[in-house]
Amino acid sequence: MASRRRGRLLDGVLLLDKPAGLSSNHALQRARRALDARKAGHTGTLDPFATGLLVCCFGRATKLSGLLLEADKAYEATLQLGVETDSGDLTGEPVATATDFTITPEQVYAILPQFTGAIQQIPPMYSALKRDGKPLYEYARQGIELERPPRDVTIHQLEVLALSPTEIRIFVRCSKGTYIRTLAQDIGRALGCYAHLTALRRTQVGPFSIDHAVELETLQNHSHGDSLLLALDSLPAELQLDNLRKEAL
Known part of the structure; x- marks a missing residue:
């Protein structure tokens, strides 16, 4: 019998304020564990010594990763x-x-x-x-x-x-x-x-600012971490999955 994949099916975007001393992937994985999310990715590496905005995408939002990698x-x-x-x-x-x-x-x-x-x-x-x-x-x-x-x-x-x-x-x-x-x-x-x-x-x-980011410690200590995610339907129009599908047609 196939083993069950760990984590919840969770869709959304987390604006994370990455602390110094962590690689971007380590910060992402800590956020993923805090949310018990199955699928996660980020949209551009920060050096370990650097801090600031790390856009983390969960579930269906990972389809946006490539687009945000191209962003200013x-x-x-x-x-x-x-x-x-x-x-x-x-x-x-x-x-x-x-x-x-x-x-x-x-x-x-x-x-x-x-x-x-x-x-x-x-x-x-x-x-x-x-x-x-x-x-x-x-x-x-x-x-x-x-x-x-x-x-x-x-x-x-x-x-x-x-x-x-x-x-x-x-x-x-x-x-x-x-x-x-x-x-x-x-x-x-x-x-x-x-x-x-x-x-x-x-x-x-891209359209996301550090002003709306959450610190990793806050996320880890939050009793309802899901509430810190940006829902897919709340994202700017250029990042709506339905619009991206139409552009691909």
């Missing part, structure tokens, strides 16, 4: 000046440093236009992109550097939120496939002082 996203990021790391963030090892530099607000604002609009990025070695069936980060951990072709991305909006002599906080709204770690490195190089990310928070995915 928004982030708030903190760049530490003076050091570039091999990963582009605080988890990596320093590979270049600048000990004597002075960056003015005028310099920062002057270089921002070159990173706005349609630009090209070279994906970081510490990424999940694959070469010969193997993620680039596995090569990187072995100390192997591979040539990566540049990718076309679009930075729709790039604003400075705060400035100090050694740190810049920025807001970025961008197309899919944009690496904020790479953007941080490129900004640091353009300023002549190097940079890496010390904080990254995703604030928007």
Whole structure:
């Protein structure tokens, strides 16, 4: 006799505020267990050190995952000046440093236009992109550097939120496939002082905002977690399953 599949048949979308220290998949699986849901998926990976909006889809809503992977996203990021790391963030090892530099607000604002609009990025070695069936980060951990072709991305909006002599906080709204770690490195190089990310928070995915997200701990302690899900018929028109079926015809 076939074994019964675990979990409930549950349909809906959860806007989860992913905590730092968890991979996107680990956060998704904790949410799935908290809801006792059978089928779940997310719509775009966040690095473990990053926080913010992780759109989790359950049941029939998993059909939306591909569409939301293509959606524009928004982030708030903190760049530490003076050091570039091999990963582009605080988890990596320093590979270049600048000990004597002075960056003015005028310099920062002057270089921002070159990173706005349609630009090209070279994906970081510490990424999940694959070469010969193997993620680039596995090569990187072995100390192997591979040539990566540049990718076309679009930075729709790039604003400075705060400035100090050694740190810049920025807001970025961008197309899919944009690496904020790479953007941080490129900004640091353009300023002549190097940079890496010390904080990254995703604030928007397509039509969904972090303002309506729930923390993982809140979900796990909620006696009626189902009530935190967005029902399929409450989603924006472009994400209604019936409309997607009509477009496919």
